[in-house]
Amino acid sequence: MQNLFNHGVAITGSGSAVPATALDNQTLTQLVETSDEWISTRTGISQRQLALPPESLTTLATEASKQAIAAAGIQAEDIDLILLATSTPDDLFGNACRVQAEIGAYKAVAFDLTAACSGFVFGLVTAAQFLRTGAYQNVLLIGADILSRWVDWQDRRTCILFGDGAGAVVLQANSSDRLLGFALKSDGTQNHFLNLGYQGTTEQITPEIQVPTGKYHPISMNGKEVYRFAVQKVPEIIDKALFQANLTVDKIDWLILHQANQRIINAVADRLKIPEHKVISNVAHYGNTSAASIPLALDEAIKQGKIKPDDIIATSGFGAGLSWGAAIFQWGK
Structure with missing residues (x-):
């Protein structure tokens, strides 16, 4: 870039x-x-x-x-x-x-x-x-x-x-x-597929005025639609980030996706033709930790000695918003 x-x-x-x-x-x-x-x-x-x-x-x-x-x-x-x-x-x-x-x-x-x-x-x-x-x-x-x-x-x-x-x-x-390329996207028209929305309760503070109270519904998700969105959009956004970086998929040493679901991780890797041994996953142990999932998986792989200085990492986050993005970077100075 x-x-x-x-x-x-x-x-x-x-x-x-x-x-x-x-x-x-x-x-x-x-x-x-x-x-x-x-x-x-x-x-x-x-x-x-x-x-x-x-x-x-x-x-x-x-x-x-x-x-x-x-x-x-x-x-x-x-x-x-x-x-x-x-x-x-x-x-x-x-x-x-x-x-x-x-x-x-x-x-x-x-x-x-x-x-x-x-x-x-x-x-x-x-x-x-x-x-x-x-x-x-x-x-x-x-x-x-x-x-x-x-x-x-x-x-x-x-x-x-x-x-x-x-x-x-x-x-x-x-x-x-060492940040070689990135691409970011959002689509608010699909917000209803995954959200943690405001809960519309009110409090009567005067006979004429009812004030909304600060509460939220639990997480709501349409799993089928989120899966469909992820397996389509994540490979596309990684391709765009690779184009920015002037790199091809075969130059990727490691793929670290948001740890939402192992089926999504496998589907994205398959579409990009990234072999299993290059895919980092710890979703089995931690589940979906949202914004924590990528750095958690990254740190674990570094501590295990998998990721080494100069390795090229492709990463992508995706979820509520709906929003998604990808970055290509080399680890270390």
Whole structure:
């Protein structure tokens, strides 16, 4: 990708955190009419981690951030900007500032970015723009969600899917540009297929005035339509990002998709003709962790020694909005 400002981007450190409590498929059969075989066959999920008090989005994001900063070889006070991609903050006004305080990044400006399951990829591209213009040198990008707060545990269409977690990366200004290409898309006409909508209850404050109260419905999803959307749009957006990067599919070392469903991951890899040994998946252990899923899978693969410096990674996030995006990057400086 052409770099107009002669400032490159490198992703230099990663970290992750998940709650301590696991909920496996067998336990879910006590809540709704389902089975381990039904869940694992259709989703690839065997268990998910649930955040229980005193765990919170802040604690998970903080732990992932500390790991990423240490892995990048810098200090918290070196961070110029914190982007927190989340749809489930502890504070509806924004959670990034709380993470800033917890890690001691006293120089950093911090704000939340909401794009649901696409949040990490959208955040990656947003962070890169601040680095490419030379405005900042070190950016902490976090993807974190606690979707268990917003699940109807009697709805077997959704309660089997979602888990909680956090992942983080550090992006730094670099002499060469390691974010090779990206593409982002949104289609609000399909918003009704996956949402967490406002619940229209009211409170009577005077005889003449009824004020809406701040409540939300649980997660609502049309699984068939979301599946159809993902298997069509994700290969297309990855192709567009590869075109931006002037690369072909065979140059990809690793494919890391949003961990929504193993069937989606397999279908996208098949359409792109990416072999199974290049596909990173941990959806079986964590379920759909929304904005956390890509950095969580990335960090796990790095710690396992799979991803090495200079490896080319294709990643794509997709989900509510509806929104989707892809990025091609090389790991490390």
